Amino acid sequence: MSSQLTGRPADLSVAHWRAVAAATGPADRATAEQAVRDAYRAAGLAEPAEFRWCPSPRAAVDELLAHRDEFGASVREQVRTAAWERARTAALAALGPAGWSALWAVTGAELATTTALPAERVRAALLDHFAPEPEPIDDWQEARKPENRAVRQAAAERRGRIRLLLLDAVAGQHDAAWLAAFDTAGTGDAALAALAGAARQTGWWWPYERTVLLSERPTALHRDEAGRLDRADGPALAYADGFALHAWRGMPVPADFLDRLTGLTPERIRGEENAELRRVMLEHFGYDRYLAESGAEPLHRDATGTLWRIQLPNDEPVVMVEVLNSTPEPDGTHRTYYLRVPPGTRTARAGVAWTFGVEEAEYHPQQET
């Protein structure tokens, strides 16, 4: 078997599983299905009779809503959870609680941004797609009417049902953080190696007695340098059937929001009532352009940079330090960037010092590049 969880060094595990977590494109279905068969056998179960591939987790939930009864009982506990429990128990026995926690810090924790957060976003998007929350009703007398209560009750029940279906899923490539930890601990048995083999090929998958539902990985994944979902001109995470998530530096934004960013004006930015969306609009428009077009005056200037303030209606002001990158770009210019700092900041040096968590008086780098 190609799957190996043999106790390789943390940096090699993390690099390998980082790549798995960020992989896009079609699975090698034969390899994935064989890995799942191995996982069933290692759990002492009969091999599944049928594999059904779906282009996205959304398509998989559609399939589940239509045909769940035909698939047999969920075997997630036996196939996935029991193997994890064995691996974790063995790791704890070998390393002790402190050793396990230290191992986690240099393996799984390194991958949380690229695995746990997108998985959480996918889960939330599926809930909103299949069981949207009803519009809030401000008037409490209206909200208490039996027909309105019935609508909320029905929505809550549907949300509960979708949640249960999502609990049956194995996260596939999004399990990379845990698999990296077990990979370094070297405590995985054949069952865990089979799960690792499946994770290398697929997105989420649903193990049932008779049928296994598998979702293909995304066709596109865009992240920023910190590993957060991030794209300004399209979905940050997209699947072949059109299921997609939009995000700006990790912050979820509505699908049509990015389209509306093209014709931005300072007036439209000021008019946006959602403070988080307004922040994205400001960043997208460019602080420098906004400052120029709104005729802002700098609050303070010193050797570290310039401090600016933008007043916003019904919100705390945006206070930013404008900083020059010390290393010149290839063309000899210095790139300018803006960092938002707490609204009470009074000097540029205090602002830059805050971004590094040190006091203004302390912040005196002897060398900057």
Place this chain on the structure above:
Amino acid sequence: MYRQGDVLIVPVAQSAVPAALEQAARQPRDARGRLVLALGEVTGHAHAVVGPGELVREGGPFGAAWLHLPEGGRVVHEEHAAIALPGGWYRVVRQREYTPGAVRVVAD
């Protein structure tokens, strides 16, 4: 103190280094044998130390870290000039940005 892009490297006296650090796990070196202070997920560009030393991280990839360079070392990055560090202990801080109600890290 030294700044390379979004990373600040602050010298600290050995007496100021927490005793608990003795027991803490050392950050493993990367495949090129470097101590990675901060890694860009997409470009793979890294603020990294070449030379002998140890790195101990606090609380995840964006937590602060302690760097011990008994013989000094160099911090390198694909887009920034290298910085030579004298021997000793350092606190390594990743730059952050204010957002109302939260704080997020900066990635350059």
